[in-house]
Amino acid sequence: MTTLEKKVTRLEVVEPKQLNFGKKWDYAPAPEATDFVKIKPRYELFIGGKFVKPKSGNYFKSINPATEEVLTEVAEANEADVDAAVRAARNAYEKYWSKLAPAERAKYIFRIARQLQEKGREFAILETMDGGKPIKEARDGDIPLSVAHFFYYAGWADKLEYAFPGRKCRPLGVAGQVIPWNFPLLMAAWKLAPALACGNTVVLKPAETTPLTALHLAQIIQEADLPPGVVNIVTGFGKTGAALVKHPDINKIAFTGSTEVGKGIMKSIAGTGKKMTLELGGKAANIIFEDAPMDQAIEGIINGIYFNQGHVCCAGSRLFVQESVKDIVIRKLYDRIQTLRVGNPLDKNTDVGAINSREQLGKIKELVESGVQEGCKLHQSACELPKKGFWFPPTFFTGVAQSNRIAQEEIFGPVLSVLTFRTPEEAVEKANNTAYGLSAGVWTDKGSKIFKISSKLKAGVIWANTYNKFDPTSPFGGYKESGFGREGGLHGLLPYVKLVR
């Protein structure tokens, strides 16, 4: 990183003066207490309602990315384990779940929602320790949204006949679900809740770096007396996921993760007739017009790219600023990143936590290096980073061209590329000039412009005068290489049902 360090620049603004966000009145550490959360030394697979030892005999370590300390070890499922899980799910589907009255199915899901709600703080702490995200985001975002998701879909279970006019819903059978490490519990909720509500049984594969909350959710599922095998959780690496995806007795694949892996899954199950939803990568454009509510737009940029360390598929990683307000936006952005508090994710005042893994940190550094090499101008927060753990400071590049790697590739880290435009048409053209199409942001105070621009953007979610908002009632999913199928809302039922007359 030597060239990188040399290239870090102070912001060049027209006037030499700069606000000083120093330590005159600094916040004392305010760590969330962790003592009442019990992490077991070892976690087994959750198959058929029981925690079982892996046939593989293997365990892998899950570490806290903020400290590099080992938190626990987790069972690694091999093909035989996956097979056992799928059998358990099939058995539960045939024997109980598909025969259960929908209203009863609903009650089980409600029960999970309520249990999770009651243990919310515990889950927030676990999520933060396992994944590195700031406790305030886990506490105010991931966990309540997960709870809300279960509540929302629980209510659908016995109302499916009203969902699709002229059609009845039939469950698909066994769903294989593979989820990523950026929102571990929330992604589990996004996958499990609609699948169960529609009458399917599930085998879920959490990400290898963040398995803990899913395994604690398994405990809740057990305590909720869900019939054994309705939900099965198999932990492991990519190989485990591949075994699940390829299993012949799976009816439905739901995958959230990288576009590269998503394409592989599409290929590997081609012709099998398995129903599929893919929620893949993104390189979202966040477009700031000169007539935007500027300070809120800045918050939208910040929230768009530094939320969850930028480990967000819908992150607003390409900022398009109208040239007339470029200097103002860059100055405000520079000031704003100085106040982002980077550090101990368990501290209640932390805004930006740890990078999820050493591997991900390496990818981020490599892409940032490419930005520097290609001549883009690097700006970073002057924050101090902890000595241990995986960290990257909030970063943005100016002088970025469409052709630079940092403007094209998904970085999945706290790194923003700032580009400019002159006219609305140019903004739309550049925003759409990508293989991805998950989300986009538009900032202008002019209502008619909002509708015009948002209708022209090729993306599944448009945040107008806001960014990175989520709700269980709101469908989410991509256009183009960002995947297909929707999660959330009424549309989120469709991937888990067969419509019949």
Place this chain on the structure above:
Amino acid sequence: MQKRSEILKTYKLFIGGQFPRSESGHYFQVFSPKTKKPVANVARGSRKDLRDAVTAARKALPSWSAKTAYNRGQILYRMAEVLENRKEELIVEMVKMTGCLHKKAEKEVTTCIDRLVWYAGWADKYQQIFGTVNPVAAPYFNFTLPEPVGVVGIIVSDEWPLVPLVSKLAPALVAGNTLVLIASEKYPLSAITFAEIIATSDVPAGVVNILTGIKKEMIGHLAKHMDVNSINYTGSDVSVLKMLQEEGSANVKRVIAHDYPKGEEWLNNAKAQSPYWIHSFVEMKTTWHPIGI
């Protein structure tokens, strides 16, 4: 009196509003099942013809998808009008090509007319069925609306000359997509005659493109094409579906291969037309906006 010699029609491709021959110069023949004699020479679409069709469809997409729903409905209705007017021509052609009874051909063509009218009526309604306003738990107005998926390749089944093509074309078109249709290999003539109807029904050039030829020579290139957003496959060949999904994965194509009607079911409205067919040609876009002063 001397018998008059008939003028035989040359069946060409339909690309970008034009009727070109295949750039390859290749053709194939359709034989009368009764006389076993060739009925017509048909253009044998090539990889490059497919490329040209996709280019034309992409070019036509922005203006077609931006038309009002009402306008798209009017254009579909216009297609029905023109088809009604020229139905006898299609019936005669079908009888010649398939050897079927006039009555059967007539039933197929009138079904197509009625189906176009039915979908024309959907043009400004499916959004209200499939769109939602979502009650998010924060001060935001949040709504989800269907939008066209983009350039769609449609592989039509072989068993009928026209009704599968119209049954897929109409919902795809009404949803605002532009199309590259690969016509029935067995009965390609009706597709091209229907293209003439499209060309005279206010459908802008490039919105519908129809290729005739040997399917397996084209569908691989369709599946590989990076500028095709979705492929709708009407067929039961698992190896084809596998190929479409494998190749389509390169740009995460939506490969739609849901249950489709068989045999006489194509004439049955309960089986062969549905707003859910429109649904299979759309993307859902969700928009958030704060509610404040």
Place this chain on the structure above:
Amino acid sequence: MFTTGDLKIKSRVDQVGIEERAASLSKRSIKKETKKAGIKLAISMIDLTTLEGKDSAGKVEAMCQKAIRPLDPSTELRVNDDIPSVAAVCVYPNMVSIAKKALAGTNIKVASVATGFPSGLTPLPIKIEETKRVVDMGAHEVDMVIDRGAFLSGEHKKVFDEIVKIKEACGPAHLKVILETGELETYDNVRMASWLAMTAGADFIKTSTGKAAVNATLPVTLVMLETIRDYWYETGRMVGMKPAGGIRTSKQALQYLVLVKETLGDAWLSNKWFRFGASTLTNDLLMQLVKESTGRYQSLDYFTID
């Protein structure tokens, strides 16, 4: 100089966005040393205020004693830390000379409301005269109110000119301009009025008279702080900020300090640039400070109500 069009362009605020940002900042966890330091800073920023029709010399004199020495150092509750005096007392014009006398020999400033407080609906010559009088009587600071009726009916020039005239009348005294944000209703208006007041010469901008139904709020204050920041970038002139009305607890006061720290930074974290207009806040700050030192939750019985 300003034009209304220019002000409008600079005055776009999204309600939901600003309220979310303020709510997010209000969740900062302020503990231990930070809390103690913050409380002491807050005490030093108070404009201890009494603005009632029944105000008397006795009331004002008592309040001035509290201003000088908020907590009796000989009490059992004595905290080891030095407790600062407040920044100023804020009174009606008739009480200026009484306050002056009571505060003689201290660094505490005397602020007087003026310009037909709280409505601001007296004729301009009278507003000017009133201002001159209070300055002559020795007020260091003048808290004027803008004519909201004029502002809301689009007579921005009139409001601007009035501020310019009052600033002239202030002479050496500092001018705080009360926008009465509760009556301006929208954040766009708050931002526009803030620009207008600063451009016209305000040394401070202040949210409220304390007499309207809605007084200082976090999001309104955040809008004003952001406007001060943008004005500073544009002109290089620092302007102070004073939220007033309804700030009664330490928790609230610390939330305001968080807004200052994260919007304007260290330079504004002093009573030269930030004040609280408050009458009952002092005791809660003291109680929390004593609690931090002793570990005991406090009772108001041990703190003087003046």
